[in-house]
Amino acid sequence: MASVVLENVYVDFPLLQQDQRSLKRLLSAPRATSRFKMDDSSRVIVRGLREVNLSLQDGDRVGVIGLNGAGKSTLLRVMAGIYPPTTGSVAIKGKVGALLTVGLGLRDDVSGFKNIEFCLMLFGIPPEEIPERRAEIVDFTNLGDFIHLHVGAYSAGMRTRLAFAIATSIDPEILVLDEVFGAGDSTFLKKAQERMHDLIHKARIFVFASHAPGLLEQFCDKALFLDGGAIQAFGPLGEVMELYEQTVAARS
Amino acid sequence: MVSYSKNSATNDLVVGLLDWPLWSRLGWYDVVARYRRSWVGPLWMIATTIIFVVSLGIVYSVLFKIAIKDYMPFVALGTVIWTYISAVTSESLQTFVEAEVYMKQVNRSPIVYCCRVVWRNTIIFGNQLIVALLVAVVFGKFSIYYFPLAVLGLVILIVQGVWINILLGVLGTRFRDLGPLVQNLIQICFFVTPILWQPDSLGSNRWIAEINPAYHLIQILRAPILGQTPEAVSYIAVIGLTVVGFGVAFYFYQKFRHRIVYWL
Numbered sequence A: 001m002a003s004v005v006l007e008n009v010y011v012d013f014p015l016l017q018q019d020q021r022s023l024k025r026l027l028s029a030p031r032a033t034s035r036f037k038m039d040d041s042s043r044v045i046v047r048g049l050r051e052v053n054l055s056l057q058d059g060d061r062v063g064v065i066g067l068n069g070a071g072k073s074t075l076l077r078v079m080a081g082i083y084p085p086t087t088g089s090v091a092i093k094g095k096v097g098a099l100l101t102v103g104l105g106l107r108d109d110v111s112g113f114k115n116i117e118f119c120l121m122l123f124g125i126p127p128e129e130i131p132e133r134r135a136e137i138v139d140f141t142n143l144g145d146f147i148h149l150h151v152g153a154y155s156a157g158m159r160t161r162l163a164f165a166i167a168t169s170i171d172p173e174i175l176v177l178d179e180v181f182g183a184g185d186s187t188f189l190k191k192a193q194e195r196m197h198d199l200i201h202k203a204r205i206f207v208f209a210s211h212a213p214g215l216l217e218q219f220c221d222k223a224l225f226l227d228g229g230a231i232q233a234f235g236p237l238g239e240v241m242e243l244y245e246q247t248v249a250a251r252s
Numbered sequence B: 001m002v003s004y005s006k007n008s009a010t011n012d013l014v015v016g017l018l019d020w021p022l023w024s025r026l027g028w029y030d031v032v033a034r035y036r037r038s039w040v041g042p043l044w045m046i047a048t049t050i051i052f053v054v055s056l057g058i059v060y061s062v063l064f065k066i067a068i069k070d071y072m073p074f075v076a077l078g079t080v081i082w083t084y085i086s087a088v089t090s091e092s093l094q095t096f097v098e099a100e101v102y103m104k105q106v107n108r109s110p111i112v113y114c115c116r117v118v119w120r121n122t123i124i125f126g127n128q129l130i131v132a133l134l135v136a137v138v139f140g141k142f143s144i145y146y147f148p149l150a151v152l153g154l155v156i157l158i159v160q161g162v163w164i165n166i167l168l169g170v171l172g173t174r175f176r177d178l179g180p181l182v183q184n185l186i187q188i189c190f191f192v193t194p195i196l197w198q199p200d201s202l203g204s205n206r207w208i209a210e211i212n213p214a215y216h217l218i219q220i221l222r223a224p225i226l227g228q229t230p231e232a233v234s235y236i237a238v239i240g241l242t243v244v245g246f247g248v249a250f251y252f253y254q255k256f257r258h259r260i261v262y263w264l
Helices: A020-028 A071-077 A112-122 A127-141 A146-150 A158-166 A186-202 A213-219 A235-252 B008-016 B020-035 B041-061 B068-092 B111-138 B148-172 B178-192 B199-205 B213-225 B233-256
Strands: A003-014 A036-038 A044-057 A061-066 A087-093 A097-098 A174-178 A203-210 A222-227 A230-236
Touching: A003 A071, A003 A203, A003 B020, A044 A071, A044 A230, A061 A071, A061 A158, A061 A213, A061 A235, A071 A087, A071 A097, A071 A174, A071 A203, A071 A222, A112 A127, A112 A146, A112 A158, A112 B020, A127 A158, A158 A186, A158 B008, A174 B233, A203 A213, A213 A235, A222 A235, A230 A235, B008 B020, B008 B111, B008 B233, B020 B111, B041 B068, B041 B111, B068 B111, B068 B148, B068 B178, B068 B213, B111 B148, B111 B213, B148 B178, B213 B233
Parallel strands: A061 A203, A061 A222, A097 A174, A174 A203
Antiparallel strands: A003 A044, A003 A087, A036 A044, A222 A230
């Protein structure tokens, strides 16, 4: 039984690089909805998520929608255990796999073959399972002898193929997918799609951040509409999509 | 299973240390990347040490009027040990910064990245130590009489890298301008620590060396290799340093470990 439970989750990002003084001046103007806030010791922060309450169970396939900067990626990272919430609690049961960017962990100076082993380790695959998965990845990428060449010498397409194959060789119970995780050249595309679909269907809980209505309809039955870091709506895909489109239309 | 209420700094530490297949590879690939495409490759680690030690040994033995056969092994071991300490210290500030891509994509114990920095410096240190040992052998100063003590000293020395890395890794991620400050302190430390000069030359002011923890850290490895008995005070100082160091590092780590990823 896999589950994701978020209770009253807030995520604040400290602004460390920016000119703090000019930002503070900005804050002194009364703007109630601003995502810039000041914390207890009057440092400027950006509120990434606020008051997020969410409970996902086995079988949930959720599309996360919202405008740029609405907090989609932040929410995904909280579920993946990367961002610990500033306040609130996160309880996740089940093995989480997060596909947030392509090419994580690939090192230019070692061979594709060794890179597979290394990346799988980075993703937390037990050492005894690595040889089998590696064989499968080598087979899938179709790189031939190139697999023993250092990755720095690969073409962009070859690199993507390898990165994609490695990233999708995980078998998580909870799959967290960001739309920026695209894939390879056109001949490779069909194969990649099949693999991706397979991964999505095997996951017990699937969370997918995307702007593409077609993909959302294909894989999800629920949607979560984020706006300004807060949940605006959570429910059946059709209803929430409609609300989202109305909101977007009203704003533009 | 991710549950923020249950995981702890201690858990991070244990999980991180046990994940040696990962950090040992990270560290090794760093070493490979550093010497990639240079035609003498990793031999550079050894070559630079030889050049440094020989030139310093010749000039300073004349300057200090010490027989070269006594001075050369002393300075070779001292500089090699110091190089490890200073490299770990200065690189530790970047520990989490250079691991940003990993830290923002996968959920692993941050201690893994600390061990990575310690490990890659241990590999380089191991190579350079061979040079220093050869110098000691060539000048007839190498002794296996205190071999167990030398091994103990080596282990203690390497372990220091772990707390230095955790402590400065956390601080260096938050305060990016610590780099120049730490560099400066390292340089000062090199000159005030008995590496190029012997503590006896301080005469009645020997305490200047004695109060310096870096001196004791060097001494617990240098002395037994050269066949001298390390003093008890060195072990007391080094054990004290280890306990306090890990204590302080652990305090900062458990206080700020959840913030690290936000500071990147």
